[in-house]
Amino acid sequence: MESTHTLVLLVEDHPGVLNRVVSLMRRRSFNIDSITVGHSEQVGVSRMTIQLRGNSEDIEQAGKQLYKLLEVVKVIDLQPNEAMIRELVLVKVAAKGAVRAEVVQTASIYGARVLDATPSSVMIEMSGGEEEIESFLTMMRIYGIREMVRSGKVALPRVLSKKTDRQTRQMNPLAAD
Amino acid sequence: MVATDPTTQRAEATQHTGPEVLTGAQITCRAIEAEGVTTVFGYPGGAVIPLYDAIPDSGLHHVLTRFEQWSGMAAIGYARATGKVGCCIATSGPGATNLVTALADAMLDSVPIVAITGQVIEPLIGRDGFQEVDITGITLPVTKHNYIVHNVADIATTIKEAFYLARSGRPGPVLVDIPKNIFVAKTEYIPAKLTPRKSYQPTTIPNMRQVRLAADEIAQAKRPLIMAGHGVILSGAEAEFTELVEKTGIPTIFTLLGLGAMDEMHPLAIGMMGMHGHRRANRALDECDLLINFGARFDDRATGNLSGFAPNARVIHVDIDPAEIGKNVKTAVPVVGDIKEVLKLLTPEVKAGDHSAWRTWIEGQHNRVLRAALEDRPAWPEPYAIIKEIADATGHEAIVTTDVGQHQMWAAQHLGVKHGKRWITSGGLGTMGFGLPSAVGAKMGRPDLEVWTIIGDGGFQMSGTELATAVQENLDINIAIINNGYLGMVRQWQDLFHARNYSEVAISGPDFVKLAEAYGATGIRVRTDAEIRPAIEKARSIKGPVLIDFVVEPEANVYPMVAPGASNSQMIEGRKEEE
Numbered sequence A: 001m002e003s004t005h006t007l008v009l010l011v012e013d014h015p016g017v018l019n020r021v022v023s024l025m026r027r028r029s030f031n032i033d034s035i036t037v038g039h040s041e042q043v044g045v046s047r048m049t050i051q052l053r054g055n056s057e058d059i060e061q062a063g064k065q066l067y068k069l070l071e072v073v074k075v076i077d078l079q080p081n082e083a084m085i086r087e088l089v090l091v092k093v094a095a096k097g098a099v100r101a102e103v104v105q106t107a108s109i110y111g112a113r114v115l116d117a118t119p120s121s122v123m124i125e126m127s128g129g130e131e132e133i134e135s136f137l138t139m140m141r142i143y144g145i146r147e148m149v150r151s152g153k154v155a156l157p158r159v160l161s162k163k164t165d166r167q168t169r170q171m172n173p174l175a176a177d
Numbered sequence B: 001m002v003a004t005d006p007t008t009q010r011a012e013a014t015q016h017t018g019p020e021v022l023t024g025a026q027i028t029c030r031a032i033e034a035e036g037v038t039t040v041f042g043y044p045g046g047a048v049i050p051l052y053d054a055i056p057d058s059g060l061h062h063v064l065t066r067f068e069q070w071s072g073m074a075a076i077g078y079a080r081a082t083g084k085v086g087c088c089i090a091t092s093g094p095g096a097t098n099l100v101t102a103l104a105d106a107m108l109d110s111v112p113i114v115a116i117t118g119q120v121i122e123p124l125i126g127r128d129g130f131q132e133v134d135i136t137g138i139t140l141p142v143t144k145h146n147y148i149v150h151n152v153a154d155i156a157t158t159i160k161e162a163f164y165l166a167r168s169g170r171p172g173p174v175l176v177d178i179p180k181n182i183f184v185a186k187t188e189y190i191p192a193k194l195t196p197r198k199s200y201q202p203t204t205i206p207n208m209r210q211v212r213l214a215a216d217e218i219a220q221a222k223r224p225l226i227m228a229g230h231g232v233i234l235s236g237a238e239a240e241f242t243e244l245v246e247k248t249g250i251p252t253i254f255t256l257l258g259l260g261a262m263d264e265m266h267p268l269a270i271g272m273m274g275m276h277g278h279r280r281a282n283r284a285l286d287e288c289d290l291l292i293n294f295g296a297r298f299d300d301r302a303t304g305n306l307s308g309f310a311p312n313a314r315v316i317h318v319d320i321d322p323a324e325i326g327k328n329v330k331t332a333v334p335v336v337g338d339i340k341e342v343l344k345l346l347t348p349e350v351k352a353g354d355h356s357a358w359r360t361w362i363e364g365q366h367n368r369v370l371r372a373a374l375e376d377r378p379a380w381p382e383p384y385a386i387i388k389e390i391a392d393a394t395g396h397e398a399i400v401t402t403d404v405g406q407h408q409m410w411a412a413q414h415l416g417v418k419h420g421k422r423w424i425t426s427g428g429l430g431t432m433g434f435g436l437p438s439a440v441g442a443k444m445g446r447p448d449l450e451v452w453t454i455i456g457d458g459g460f461q462m463s464g465t466e467l468a469t470a471v472q473e474n475l476d477i478n479i480a481i482i483n484n485g486y487l488g489m490v491r492q493w494q495d496l497f498h499a500r501n502y503s504e505v506a507i508s509g510p511d512f513v514k515l516a517e518a519y520g521a522t523g524i525r526v527r528t529d530a531e532i533r534p535a536i537e538k539a540r541s542i543k544g545p546v547l548i549d550f551v552v553e554p555e556a557n558v559y560p561m562v563a564p565g566a567s568n569s570q571m572i573e574g575r576k577e578e579e
């Protein structure tokens, strides 16, 4: 059954690593929905969060192929119920005259922040899980979204990482045996 | 003579004066030598002139091929004949791009080679400098790993790691790109030590629990079948593998690249599987209830349509690369590890079995039509008969390389490969032109063995220039051209699947005998059966490269054949598939 999976990759922080990961995913026909890269808590190690769709065999194969890249130290297939998966979105919403107060009020229901305003629009920052963000954007569309950017998903397991390794499915290449 | 041995001299020099200051080019040579490599194949050019400046004073023997792709294929031939890492060198830009096909060939067939390419000077990188190409970008999908070196002090460690990656775990090609200014920069040379990487730890020793599960499956199977792949040979486990087969008495089939995993004339060796495999091997796949795969990646040419592959079998898959397990075929018992290590643990766990009824059934699947067909033999020498005569004359002991096409399949079917590392053919990429340069590499690596290459008239016209290399190095290589005047394998597909529309497959060629002579080699032409053996014997007795132009029936087809997309059980059987 196809579903969305969140893979977390710990990779050596070398030039070209992102290129290697993306090129591999393309070449092996895996569908990436979102990818983010940034520093991790360890010096010299970057953390990538990749969301992709596929059945469990596809995802397992993706993990094993990723492990073959020299710079990939660890791949974890995060289970949604064990992790916080969040995204940041910035939207510029049409907000003239009387509507303005309504837009700001709606945003505050979602805990979103107004960052900037012009006579005709406001810029709002919102972060949250997939559903929350979708719901927020549905509301904003009513007023008219002028411009939008989404950061892509980032994720952390809820429990301490040692324990997490055991709980979530670490895609260890040795898992086969 | 110890006194003139460059390594000893250098060691002494180092003792007296501390680390030497060397150029990047000199360090490159030292680092390659430190890996035990004595032969490199290459072609010079602007970006590597500094490297070529250092080669004559190094301990490296450089073989000048006539095209960089053939440097790569020679390195592959060297690696596959010796089990060591092959090494090739090319200049930036066109030299580097000419290596791409060889890297892809090595990638698909898991061959350990290291390619060193020159790059434009660093200030020009990214500015479309003369002969600049992004070779690390271009070769990303066709290398196990690649590097660009930005500091002369990193050359030795990079080359050390490159060779280690090439040969360890699942072997493969590694490329090291070195800008020209780094070749000329100087630093103290300190021989590199390998620093282990947390992210690269191939599993060689298998999980004992999995080994026991495999042994249990083997004990329970009624009609077990062993499938031997290239991994057995890459692991150097031919002897241990044969021991397992003999202990269990299980019939064994081979992939194209697995030929040589054990003696093909062994009573338990059934033959090759797949698209042009032996009938009885494919029939055995249909009937087996357990398939034990040692080091084959279930390529589609080997398996045919997966829905009809080994339909009654549970599968045990032994491979060093975890990603191969379950990639194409559902596996009941995966065993991840180096085959040699797996066999050390597995063989003691298995029991001797009696599979005589099953073996008799398999033997009964042998197609013996040919015997009768021999009577109405045409005037032409039969391709398979040429292969058999070569095998017979050399006692199955020679290294045989092939090109790609019908002749390759006839060779695979009829040679009877006795040892690992003596059957060298391009399997995964199927690269035409592979035959002659890989024979050059094989002969450089194993001068003690007789070397033959079996080539089509089409393929020879791709890499025939390597005759010059063979003559320049005075190599004893015997070249058998199976000359059918066609791009025969393509013509066969057009014959069978495209209503004999022979589009662009008739291929003319030069007078190969005269061509050989023009290169300073010996040429012999064979037009009749009676001439086959004498020509082979003559070639074996003459020093230096000898080319035999075997003029054969133009429209002979290779049978059996599994049509693309069909199951292995649906073999198209010709009149003369097997003898």
Ligand SMILES: Cc1cc2nc3c(=O)[nH]c(=O)nc-3n(C[C@H](O)[C@H](O)[C@H](O)COP(=O)(O)OP(=O)(O)OC[C@H]3O[C@@H](n4cnc5c(N)ncnc54)[C@H](O)[C@@H]3O)c2cc1C
Pocket: B108, B109, B110, B169, B170, B171, B228, B229, B230, B231, B232, B234, B235, B254, B255, B256, B257, B258, B272, B273, B274, B275, B276, B277, B294, B295, B296, B297, B298, B299, B301, B302, B318, B319, B320, B321, B324, B337, B338, B339, B340, B404, B405, B408, B409, B426, B427, B428, B429, B430, B431, B489
């Ligand atoms: C014209 C043409 C026709 C062909 N027809 C056929 C055919 O009829 N039948 C056929 O079989 N092939 C055929 N081929 C070849 C086919 O395309 C594949 O190249 C071949 O089947 C691959 O064989 P393999 O899996 O044994 O080797 P490889 O592709 O080299 O795979 C080796 C496997 O062994 C593993 N391995 C490596 N080292 C070790 C180790 N130390 N321990 C454990 N595992 C290890 C690797 O991870 C890999 O999975 C044909 C090719 C051409 C060009």
Ligand SMILES: Cc1ncc(C[n+]2csc(CCOP(=O)(O)OP(=O)(O)O)c2C)c(N)n1
Pocket: B403, B404, B405, B406, B407, B408, B430, B431, B432, B433, B455, B456, B457, B458, B459, B460, B482, B484, B486, B487, B488, B489, B490
């Ligand atoms: C570089 C390359 N180009 C094209 C092909 C496709 N191809 C496979 S076999 C073949 C015909 C080979 O003809 P020849 O060398 O005469 O051998 P024959 O099949 O006649 O024995 C061709 C064109 C290939 N494998 N490699």
Ligand SMILES: [Mg+2]
Pocket: B405, B456, B457, B458, B482, B483, B484, B485, B486, B487, B488
């Ligand atoms: Mg031909």
